[in-house]
Amino acid sequence: MRKTTNQKAWFMVMPMLLLVAFSAIIPLMTVVNYSVQDTFGNNEFFWVGLEWFEEILASERVHDALIRQIIFTSIILAIEVPLGIFVALNMPKKNGLWASLCLVLIALPLLIPWNVVGTIWQIFGRIDIGLLGYLLDQIGFDYNYTQDATAAWFTIIIMDVWHWTSLVVLLCYAGLKSIPDAYYQAAKIDQASRWSMFRYIELPKMKGVLLIAILLRFMDSFMIYTEPFVVTGGGPGNATTFLSIDLVKMAIGQFDLGPAAAFSIIYFLVILLISWVFYTVMVHSDKEESV
Amino acid sequence: MAKITLSGLAHSYLKNPENEDDYALKTINHVWEDGAAYALLGPSGCGKTTLLNIISGLLKPSSGQVLFDTQDVTERLPSERNIAQVFQFPVVYDTMSVYDNLAFPLKNRKLSPDYIESRVQEIARIIEVEEILTKKAKGLSADIKQKISLGRGLVREDVNAILFDEPLTVIDPHMKWQLRTQLKVLHQKLGHTMIYVTHDQTEALTFADKVVVMSMGEVVQIGTPQELFEKPEHTFVGYFIGSPGMNILKTQVNGNKAIIGNHEIPLHKDYKNLSGKLELGIRPEYVSLTDNPDDLPITINRIEDVGHYKIIRASHQGEEINIISKEESGISENMRFARFDLDHTNIYANNWLVTP
Numbered sequence: 134m135r136k137t138t139n140q141k142a143w144f145m146v147m148p149m150l151l152l153v154a155f156s157a158i159i160p161l162m163t164v165v166n167y168s169v170q171d172t173f174g175n176n177e178f179f180w181v182g183l184e185w186f187e188e189i190l191a192s193e194r195v196h197d198a199l200i201r202q203i204i205f206t207s208i209i210l211a212i213e214v215p216l217g218i219f220v221a222l223n224m225p226k227k228n229g230l231w232a233s234l235c236l237v238l239i240a241l242p243l244l245i246p247w248n249v250v251g252t253i254w255q256i257f258g259r260i261d262i263g264l265l266g267y268l269l270d271q272i273g274f275d276y277n278y279t280q281d282a283t284a285a286w287f288t289i290i291i292m293d294v295w296h297w298t299s300l301v302v303l304l305c306y307a308g309l310k311s312i313p314d315a316y317y318q319a320a321k322i323d324q325a326s327r328w329s330m331f332r333y334i335e336l337p338k339m340k341g342v343l344l345i346a347i348l349l350r351f352m353d354s355f356m357i358y359t360e361p362f363v364v365t366g367g368g369p370g371n372a373t374t375f376l377s378i379d380l381v382k383m384a385i386g387q388f389d390l391g392p393a394a395a396f397s398i399i400y401f402l403v404i405l406l407i408s409w410v411f412y413t414v415m416v417h418s419d420k421e422e423s424v
Numbered sequence: 425m426a427k428i429t430l431s432g433l434a435h436s437y438l439k440n441p442e443n444e445d446d447y448a449l450k451t452i453n454h455v456w457e458d459g460a461a462y463a464l465l466g467p468s469g470c471g472k473t474t475l476l477n478i479i480s481g482l483l484k485p486s487s488g489q490v491l492f493d494t495q496d497v498t499e500r501l502p503s504e505r506n507i508a509q510v511f512q513f514p515v516v517y518d519t520m521s522v523y524d525n526l527a528f529p530l531k532n533r534k535l536s537p538d539y540i541e542s543r544v545q546e547i548a549r550i551i552e553v554e555e556i557l558t559k560k561a562k563g564l565s566a567d568i569k570q571k572i573s574l575g576r577g578l579v580r581e582d583v584n585a586i587l588f589d590e591p592l593t594v595i596d597p598h599m600k601w602q603l604r605t606q607l608k609v610l611h612q613k614l615g616h617t618m619i620y621v622t623h624d625q626t627e628a629l630t631f632a633d634k635v636v637v638m639s640m641g642e643v644v645q646i647g648t649p650q651e652l653f654e655k656p657e658h659t660f661v662g663y664f665i666g667s668p669g670m671n672i673l674k675t676q677v678n679g680n681k682a683i684i685g686n687h688e689i690p691l692h693k694d695y696k697n698l699s700g701k702l703e704l705g706i707r708p709e710y711v712s713l714t715d716n717p718d719d720l721p722i723t724i725n726r727i728e729d730v731g732h733y734k735i736i737r738a739s740h741q742g743e744e745i746n747i748i749s750k751e752e753s754g755i756s757e758n759m760r761f762a763r764f765d766l767d768h769t770n771i772y773a774n775n776w777l778v779t780p
Binding site: 313315316318319321322323324325326329333334337338 | 480482501502503507508509511512513515517518519520528529532533573576577
């Protein structure tokens, strides 16, 4: 059998390859380049192999930041997802002025630039001029996010919930709106309780959008930088130093480009891995159900 | 099971309806006999779903009452009325198994597990889903899902009526026949009062003992399929039922003569002098093509061969006349006249049938 080989076909994929190369591969490779070398300036580089990676993986400072990051992400997911569902369930279902008004109000926090969100809460939480801080202080709480780690965490978590629950609400609301009326009518005729309606109609129908919401919130919160940086700058001490804050400190503050590059790659892989696990579980459970 | 009485029922979706046109459902008085199969037939937007939702309690009528036997249920919620409803799109609980779907209405009513078990098995046998009871409802085909939603209605022994809202819309054509036949068998076996909403005349005529034809929010005729065909009480019924529908020709009536254009047709009955908009209605099946110049002269536009009969599309002074002629009867060039079977010729005044 004769097989025709046509090498010209490679040209067909060239534009795509070039695009991916410039948008992803080449920038990533520069990071890889830094991560395996050491430099003392003057554009002199020395090969160090995997040394930086070993250093980062053994670094207590990175471990602590990772643990803080995981705790932070878990807390905000545990608050934002149920709260988002709850708010979406209580939004007006019928189209009209009231529904539109609710949607606009809900979407508002999503439209504010991240550093502005940080500034808003930084001022909001101040005990001298901030409404939140002043009130908490007046009713007897010892609240000061610049000195107390718990207060700092509380502020950052509340800020993130305020900023991002809207996203979960909007996605869930879209999911809920897509449920035909007949389902609710059938459930009424079947004498289903409110809880059964949620459990057997609304939750299954929301599953798709909910998983997207969780994935988005996971990725964004795992990479959070701007808002806590503006509010606490990672403090008090290192109490709110999350992974990306730590990374920026290492790269720009200390100018340790090698370790920072290794850190970035590991960071990237961790997010990729967890997202992949989420995605697989999602798709898998969907398949299992339809069997 | 119960007899359902609609008394002075009317509904408007507007808050303050002012005239007749504001009503999606105009005043209706009707009794649905216990255990009968009814079809509610009409084009989209004629108010049939509105009427169905009032009976099931999903909608509260603007005025009038709904009675189940002697009880007024107008104010009751759907769950308190003991009715079952099958919707246009199959409603199943995706995450539950077929068994749990069928058991769901009983579990919600807190019945004993033993009873639920036996009842679900019984219904599964009737709707023929025994083999897939343990399967998840999600991946099933539309016709089986529709059977399950019917099963959820049948599973309760005390259902007063089963209401169907165009249940075969999303079913494949070859399954439609099967399901329709099964429904008919189920009705004979279980004897529930069934009300079936559809815009498909074949579905309505094959399913129901009695067909309720609706148009523009109004019930225009209630009758057996035979009655709807032979004696349409309203020109809409004549036109809507049958394929092609009834021929409707403008006419003048003088005693026992109908005058179409300048042609006179002797009638079997004496109508005296009628006034208003007068029309003569005759089914294409009762018109024959002749070569007799005493009959109504027509122009033949087109002949359609539909297999075992031919449809002749003709006209008389611009008004359309369809004729159904048996295949074997030959058609010759001289046949340019139409004869009406006078036993099946109806006269309508302002769209309503006149009985002399």
